[in-house]
Amino acid sequence: MTAGAGTERYNAVARTLHWVIAVVIIGNIIGGFFHDALEDVVNVMPLHKSFGLTVLALSLMRLVWRVMNPAPPLPAHTPAWEKGAAHLTHALFYVLMIGLPMTGWLVSSGSKYPLNFFGLFDVPKFGITPDGAIDGFAHEAHEIMGWVAVFLIVLHVGAALRHHFVLKDNVLRRMA
Numbered sequence: 238m239t240a241g242a243g244t245e246r247y248n249a250v251a252r253t254l255h256w257v258i259a260v261v262i263i264g265n266i267i268g269g270f271f272h273d274a275l276e277d278v279v280n281v282m283p284l285h286k287s288f289g290l291t292v293l294a295l296s297l298m299r300l301v302w303r304v305m306n307p308a309p310p311l312p313a314h315t316p317a318w319e320k321g322a323a324h325l326t327h328a329l330f331y332v333l334m335i336g337l338p339m340t341g342w343l344v345s346s347g348s349k350y351p352l353n354f355f356g357l358f359d360v361p362k363f364g365i366t367p368d369g370a371i372d373g374f375a376h377e378a379h380e381i382m383g384w385v386a387v388f389l390i391v392l393h394v395g396a397a398l399r400h401h402f403v404l405k406d407n408v409l410r411r412m413a
């Protein structure tokens with residue numbers, strides 16, 4: 238196999254950002270869906286918001302880095318439809334990595350609770366009307382995107398494991 242035909246890896250910045258963002262998003266999905274159930278044990282929301290805003294900042298950096306550093310090509314044997322499905326999933330992930338925190342930020346802007354970053358400094362709120370149309374839309378969108386993220390993560394992890402254990406190619410290692 239020649240260099241460039243699936244043997245290259247994502248560079249260190251891309252790999253680091255991928256894994257940090259992945260871990261925080263998965264943690265935030267669990268914290269988001271279970272925050273009511275965990276209420277008596279721990280108030281997860283302040284951490285949820287701070288980690289979510291961290292994802293927003295890292296994802297914007299990652300998007301810029303990605304535009305400047307094209308992804309290594311997939312192995313030559315990959316069928317066109319799989320390449321298309323991978324590109325679509327990755328593009329949707331970028332939409333979610335920015336859309337989830339942005340809608341969360343909007344939801345929190347309409348709430349009475351303070352918004353700060355790990356207790357270090359206050360984060361400004363958008364001037365939206367509590368329980369107004371934007372607040373309602375942001376709430377719905379935040380929840381729906383949470384479910385879409387669960388679906389895409391299952392698909393994405395399934396695809397990564399299939400490449401590694403069934404097709405036995407380099408796709409997982411290039412992000413490891």
Ligand code: HEM
Pocket residue numbers: 261262263265266267268269270282285286287288289290292337338339340341342343344345379380383384386
């Ligand atoms: C990685 C980014 C994020 C992910 C994956 C995420 C995911 C979720 C999920 C799955 C829920 C539960 C949805 C529901 O049952 O209604 C939720 C709720 C919530 N999230 Fe996020 N979130 C993220 C970022 C943020 C940010 C940045 C903020 C605020 C600055 C935020 C504020 C909230 C609030 C206030 C709720 C509670 C909504 C309610 O039940 O009233 N989220 N989040």
Ligand code: HEM
Pocket residue numbers: 255258259260262263303308311323326327328330331334390393394397398408409410411412
């Ligand atoms: C919230 C969780 C995750 C998100 C949002 C996510 C997002 C992404 C994105 C956007 C890409 C494309 C990289 C680019 O071109 O910029 C990617 C690639 C990749 N991810 Fe994830 N990922 C997540 C979790 C995982 C997990 C748990 C695994 C492993 C089991 C994984 C394995 C991979 C692999 C192997 C690639 C390279 C695929 C390729 O080169 O086409 N990811 N991921």
